Amino acid sequence: MRISEPAPAKVNLALHVRGKLPDGRHALETLFAFCVDGDKIEAEPADGISLAVKGPFSAELSTSNNLVLDAAQHLADAAGIDNGASLTLTKNLPVASGIGGGSADAGATLRLLTRLWNIDPALASAVAPRLGSDVPACLLSMTARGVGAGDRLDLVQDPSIPGSPILLVNPLIALSTRDVFARWDGVDRGALGDWRNGRNDLEPPARALVPEIGELLNWLSSRDGVTVARMSGSGATCFALFESEAARARAADECPSNWWRLASILR
Numbered sequence: 001m002r003i004s005e006p007a008p009a010k011v012n013l014a015l016h017v018r019g020k021l022p023d024g025r026h027a028l029e030t031l032f033a034f035c036v037d038g039d040k041i042e043a044e045p046a047d048g049i050s051l052a053v054k055g056p057f058s059a060e061l062s063t064s065n066n067l068v069l070d071a072a073q074h075l076a077d078a079a080g081i082d083n084g085a086s087l088t089l090t091k092n093l094p095v096a097s098g099i100g101g102g103s104a105d106a107g108a109t110l111r112l113l114t115r116l117w118n119i120d121p122a123l124a125s126a127v128a129p130r131l132g133s134d135v136p137a138c139l140l141s142m143t144a145r146g147v148g149a150g151d152r153l154d155l156v157q158d159p160s161i162p163g164s165p166i167l168l169v170n171p172l173i174a175l176s177t178r179d180v181f182a183r184w185d186g187v188d189r190g191a192l193g194d195w196r197n198g199r200n201d202l203e204p205p206a207r208a209l210v211p212e213i214g215e216l217l218n219w220l221s222s223r224d225g226v227t228v229a230r231m232s233g234s235g236a237t238c239f240a241l242f243e244s245e246a247a248r249a250r251a252a253d254e255c256p257s258n259w260w261r262l263a264s265i266l267r
């Protein structure tokens with residue numbers, strides 16, 4: 001029996017950095033949303049836990065040091081079982097790109113193995129924060145407001161979000177989340193109210209490391225029919241939301257060929 005789970009791309013519709021936490025991470029206020037597209041994880045029962053990676057970005061990932069394997073091992077340990085799984089990751093999202101690829105894969109692995117091993121879903125929720133700050137949000141993969149390190153979540157019902165046409169673009173330059181946070185200037189610019197009027201406070205430090213982000217944002221904001229254009233997470237992926245799928249399709253057609261792009265819809 002082979003079962004499969006989508007690992008939706010994560011978008012931070014707004015991300016405000018409010019200060020430092022006692023553990024050295026940063027205090028955030030962010031609105032997480034998810035695309036209908038992303039990576040995919042499949043699993044079959046097996047004796048040990050193993051991983052194969054395929055797809056357009058598979059060459060950039062190791063099969064031994066992978067968040068999918070960490071998620072599987074942490075879940076088996078939490079459940080106190082020695083069940084195995086033969087896992088396959090289809091890597092469609094660029095690595096280290098601010099759209100939660102590794103976190104989305106870890107969240108999807110937790111959902112998938114909860115089904116395969118028929119264990120209590122509360123175990124996945126308990127394990128998620130240990131795998132990364134974005135993993136609890138990716139485990140839910142539903143629109144949510146995150147505070148603390150981004151791992152304390154409240155679901156958000158905003159009827160304007162699901163179904164929104166979105167275009168993601170990336171200059172294919174990997175950016176380390178740790179390096180971007182380390183360059184944040186320490187200034188709290190205020191709370192997250194209406195996300196449409198919000199910001200991504202990691203954009204200036206990310207731009208200092210990858211100046212192409214400025215080009216992506218200028219290009220996205222000057223497309224017809226754009227309602228919001230912003231960077232996601234720690235970058236370098238930027239996104240634009242559009243009034244219509246037709247406007248989004250026109251922008252996707254015009255996208256420079258040296259950028260990665262994903263034309264999608266918010267869940």
Ligand SMILES: C[C@](O)(CO)[C@H](O)COP(=O)(O)OP(=O)(O)OC[C@H]1O[C@@H](n2ccc(N)nc2=O)[C@H](O)[C@@H]1O
Pocket residue numbers: 012015024025026027028030098100103131132133134135148149150177178181233234
């Ligand atoms: C930028 C975001 O993607 C926004 O959703 C997340 O905050 C990052 O989440 P993530 O990739 O799951 O990050 P983690 O794997 O937990 O942490 C990577 C590194 O980012 C920094 N980090 C992460 C989250 C946070 N609230 N403050 C931080 O300072 C820390 O240096 C940490 O060592």
Ligand SMILES: Nc1ncnc2c1ncn2[C@@H]1O[C@H](COP(=O)(O)OP(=O)(O)OP(=O)(O)O)[C@@H](O)[C@H]1O
Pocket residue numbers: 061065066067068089094095096097098099100101102103105106134175177233234235
């Ligand atoms: N399954 C995986 N997919 C992507 N990266 C992984 C995976 N497993 C481990 N990694 C490692 O995690 C690092 C961060 O990659 P990831 O794609 O999760 O970053 P990101 O999209 O910037 O995430 P975020 O938006 O949560 O900051 C990479 O450098 C990579 O080596």
